[in-house]
Amino acid sequence: MTKEVMIVVGAGQISLAIARRMGYGKKILLSDKSEKNAKAIAKVLEEAGFDVETMVMDLADRTSIQAMVKRATALGPVKYLVNGAGVSPSQASIETILKVDLYGTAVLLEEVGKVIEEGGVGIVISSQSGFRMKQLTPEEDRQLAMTSTEELLELPLLATENIKNTLQAYQLAKRCNEKRVMAQAVVWGQRGARLNDIAPGIVVTPLALDEFNGIRGDFYKNMFAKSPAGRPGTADEIADVAELLMSERA
Numbered sequence: 581m582t583k584e585v586m587i588v589v590g591a592g593q594i595s596l597a598i599a600r601r602m603g604y605g606k607k608i609l610l611s612d613k614s615e616k617n618a619k620a621i622a623k624v625l626e627e628a629g630f631d632v633e634t635m636v637m638d639l640a641d642r643t644s645i646q647a648m649v650k651r652a653t654a655l656g657p658v659k660y661l662v663n664g665a666g667v668s669p670s671q672a673s674i675e676t677i678l679k680v681d682l683y684g685t686a687v688l689l690e691e692v693g694k695v696i697e698e699g700g701v702g703i704v705i706s707s708q709s710g711f712r713m714k715q716l717t718p719e720e721d722r723q724l725a726m727t728s729t730e731e732l733l734e735l736p737l738l739a740t741e742n743i744k745n746t747l748q749a750y751q752l753a754k755r756c757n758e759k760r761v762m763a764q765a766v767v768w769g770q771r772g773a774r775l776n777d778i779a780p781g782i783v784v785t786p787l788a789l790d791e792f793n794g795i796r797g798d799f800y801k802n803m804f805a806k807s808p809a810g811r812p813g814t815a816d817e818i819a820d821v822a823e824l825l826m827s828e829r830a
Contacts, residue, residue, distance in 0.1 A: 681753035700772075784815075
């Protein structure tokens with residue numbers, strides 16, 4: 581019997597936690613730019629009884645995304661997407677953050693949206709950083725949501741000379757993720773599929789640890805120390821939300 585396919589992009593702790601909650605009985609196609617990372621996460625899943633195939637994919641490259649989607653459709657009906665991929669302000673340049681986190685996510689939603697099955701559901705992991713930046717104008721928000729994917733990085737708002745540092749680039753990318761999900765949810769809805777965004781605060785992952793130990797480490801530690809919970813979150817707590825949104829209860 582052909583299994584429903586779950587596409588998981590980004591071999592990280594949040595992707596792993598969501599896959600463990602929702603991937604049982606499904607064929608999981610796990611893609612990441614790092615083959616080593618993908619195989620490490622796949623090993624954990626396989627040893628827990630999940631059916632996983634890995635694939636190297638560059639989220640910054642449309643052709644690479646299309647190849648991944650083609651492989652997914654060959655495996656069976658694509659019913660689920662989990663996008664947990666991305667780079668942080670301490671890991672990459674302004675240009676790379678925009679290309680991967682912003683452009684890549686937009687392309688992924690567009691390409692998977694062409695093949696998602698009726699009753700399908702997608703989850704994008706963005707960040708509270710998309711809500712912590714200076715408020716954009718309604719027109720700027722509309723541009724992030726609706727501009728043709730291949731023209732996104734040509735927007736004056738996203739010109740590198742207008743972005744002061746990698747943190748601002750990251751905030752813009754995550755703001756775009758959230759607006760893009762709003763627009764693509766309408767497109768996916770025409771196929772009878774759902775799409776939602778989760779914007780976590782500080783969650784302990786290898787990416788977050790890079791931030792804790794980076795130039796803004798004290799800032800981040802102070803931020804979660806003053807939060808109501810008094811601590812950072814965990815990947816499994818994000819998976820709680822994803823499980824609700826991906827289930828029929830939503």
